[in-house]
Amino acid sequence: MDKKTCDKIIDKLKNMYPDAETALEFNSPYELLVAVILSAQCTDKRVNIVTKELFKQYNTPQKMVTLSQEGLEDYIHSCGFYHAKASHILKASQDILDKFNGQVPDNVEDLQKLAGVGRKTANVVYSVAFNGQAIAVDTHVFRVSHRLGLADAKDVFNTEMQLNRLIDKDLWRHAHHFLINHGRQVCSARNPKCQTCQLNTLCKYYKENFENN
Ligand code: SF4
Incomplete structure (x- = not known):
């Protein structure tokens, strides 16, 4: 896609979703990190219900590692995949204590050194907690950017690189939220409201599927 068309799309998305931000509730980078780990395959609404209780007592890595695996699972079981999520949260918390003096790292490279933290989670924490410029490519961002024609790479890493090349850097963190909102509200996986x-x-998908038919 050419830069001019991309800019038009981003401009329209900006007007459609002017207040696009994460729906996850958090009071520190650590709380956000835990919430993002819990949000895999789970709604933000459910995560907020779970973390509201969990963070009353366990809102720092120091406090979190005092919980056993089973103890943490009891708090988070309704988020799904609770066994793996509890393990990731406890290991990442221990890594923060052992390798980063108890502070969540403020850059993508170090965030990815935490157990269970992949590039997408690292990008979300970096952009949302630290106001860094990064486009976290989740399932919505991947689908919508491909349909629109903003990207055509087969994997999430190269999709992120293509979006980085096309979208102005000062809009990366916003572009992530624009595309997620559009994916949730209009361009859903099964029934896009084209x-x-x-x-x-x-839109490339629209041109291919609806024009000249
Ligand atoms: S026209 Fe259809 S496929 Fe394209 S962005 Fe809109 S809803 Fe998605």
């Missing part, structure tokens, strides 16, 4: 979508005149 006929009423404000982006349809610029």
